[in-house]
Amino acid sequence: MLEGLVFIVMGLIAIVCAICVVFQKNPIYSAVFLIQTMVSLAVLYVLLHAEFIAAIQVMVYAGAIMVLFVFVIMLLNLSSGDVEGGKDKLILQKTSAIILGLILFAVIGVVTVKTVLHGTQGEYTPEYISRIGNTQLVGKLLFTDYVFPFEIASILLFAAVLGAIILAKKEIKE
């Protein structure tokens, strides 16, 4: 009962903030609303008994990724004239976006109404997870069954560093 109430409230906050992200004129305000959207999603993860993902959502997305977003806004540094100008040039984009959005909405609605979800319960039930602990279970699986993807993740991070250095530092060394 309480969880349902929290779900509805946080879901509404997430949706309203996501709409605000799109409609804000100032990109920094959009970034602030995006943080609120991500924090609301973290609460939804808690309701799904995924506490580890909730903590990561706040730490990595609301913390680190948002820093990148704000830096991109600062790097581009749109003045107010850039944001306000060119309003009339987007008629084609706006109409096509509305039509495509309505089609997407209709498809999602039809699928949601028509589909009856039925599945068998998996190995990791909420009771099992709460007995062991969410983070412990993630750790156990990540470092035993999924150890290869975990090691590959370090290679992936290395590749990201290479890309960043080569793109941003190319003028240092010829």
Next chain:
Amino acid sequence: MLLAYVPILILLIVVLGFAISNIIISALLGRHRPSEEKLSPYECGIEPTGTARERFSVKFYLIAMMFVIFDIEVVFLYPWAVVFKSLKLFGLIEMAIFIIILLICYAYIWKRGGFEWE
């Protein structure tokens, strides 16, 4: 289950209440005698030199990028730390491989001057 998060809720309420009440109280109690000096942007006492809306150097973005990458490295350490004892030596070795790859990465950034501010 949700009762465990009541402290976080209390913290949230206190933080929001503090921020909002500070704005309201300062608006109610403060004197409003604006002058040109008071309304000018405060920059640690130094006279402002031009607008703040300048394009920032990509160097800031590079530092932020490094921060995100090593932040994600730390994220992997949390689940490892809670099951470290049950993993025994195997856990130590696999985390050592992970850290060594990222140390090579760190050395590469250092060598290419990624931490230098030129």
